[in-house]
Amino acid sequence: GAGVSQSPRYKVAKRGQDVALRCDPISGHVSLFWYQQALGQGPEFLTYFQNEAQLDKSGLPSDRFFAERPEGSVSTLKIQRTQQEDSAVYLCASSHQRGGTTDTQYFGPGTRLTVL
Amino acid sequence: RKEVEQDPGPFNVPEGATVAFNCTYSNSASQSFFWYRQDCRKEPKLLMSVYSSGNEDGRFTAQLNRASQYISLLIRDSKLSDSATYLCAVNPMYSSASKIIFGSGTRLSIRP
Numbered sequence: 043g044a045g046v047s048q049s050p051r052y053k054v055a056k057r058g059q060d061v062a063l064r065c066d067p068i069s070g071h072v073s074l075f076w077y078q079q080a081l082g083q084g085p086e087f088l089t090y091f092q093n094e095a096q097l098d099k100s101g102l103p104s105d106r107f108f109a110e111r112p113e114g115s116v117s118t119l120k121i122q123r124t125q126q127e128d129s130a131v132y133l134c135a136s137s138h139q140r141g142g143t144t145d146t147q148y149f150g151p152g153t154r155l156t157v158l
Numbered sequence: 159r160k161e162v163e164q165d166p167g168p169f170n171v172p173e174g175a176t177v178a179f180n181c182t183y184s185n186s187a188s189q190s191f192f193w194y195r196q197d198c199r200k201e202p203k204l205l206m207s208v209y210s211s212g213n214e215d216g217r218f219t220a221q222l223n224r225a226s227q228y229i230s231l232l233i234r235d236s237k238l239s240d241s242a243t244y245l246c247a248v249n250p251m252y253s254s255a256s257k258i259i260f261g262s263g264t265r266l267s268i269r270p
Contacts, residue, residue, distance in 0.1 A: 077260075084162075084245050084260030085202065098257060133201060147258065149201035 046150035063119045063153045067136030077133040124157045164261035178232040179264045181246030190249035
């Protein structure tokens with residue numbers, strides 16, 4: 043079956059531009075997560091949705107980062123006024139259940155953002 | 159101190175060898191533990207969850223030591239295809255139930 047998909051796969055932005063990254067979770071998955079992975083590091087948690095509710099946004103690095111999931115399915119991560127330090131791979135993951143501690147999170151292929 | 163720490167490696171071992179690496183976590187209240195595998199320029203994929211009693215899946219064995227706050231991964235009879243980065247992940251249980259904290263990963267390279 044279809045896994046988590048993300049688009050675009052690659053994005054190059056000039057410093058100061060706004061970008062929008064899209065995530066299509068596995069159909070029927072309740073929980074959706076965004077992570078940021080810098081080169082040579084593990085993924086770092088950004089935010090978590092249960093259906094359309096954003097339950098945890100403690101990992102968003104600044105108010106330039108905003109995420110939404112208005113209909114409880116597709117999610118968009120928006121970064122305003124991009125900076126060079128925003129360059130990273132942005133990973134989306136989804137899980138079936140309501141955020142149980144043993145849920146398996148399935149990751150999408152990521153969007154590689156490069157800010158020049 | 160990072161919440162989840164791993165030796166970055168690289169571990170470079172011959173095919174057929176046994177290799178093990180550890181991961182330490184700082185929050186003693188952590189409840190769930192995982193090993194993920196990540197190939198170069200690919201997304202992380204769950205390798206195995208780690209249970210209190212330890213668990214085995216083929217050539218892979220995971221152990222949890224709560225007293226010393228570390229988890230381990232043992233790979234027996236290593237294959238060339240095992241070359242990847244292995245990410246340790248922990249649910250710290252101090253905020254949302256689903257938040258997972260990853261280590262920086264341990265790079266493993268299997269040579270012929």
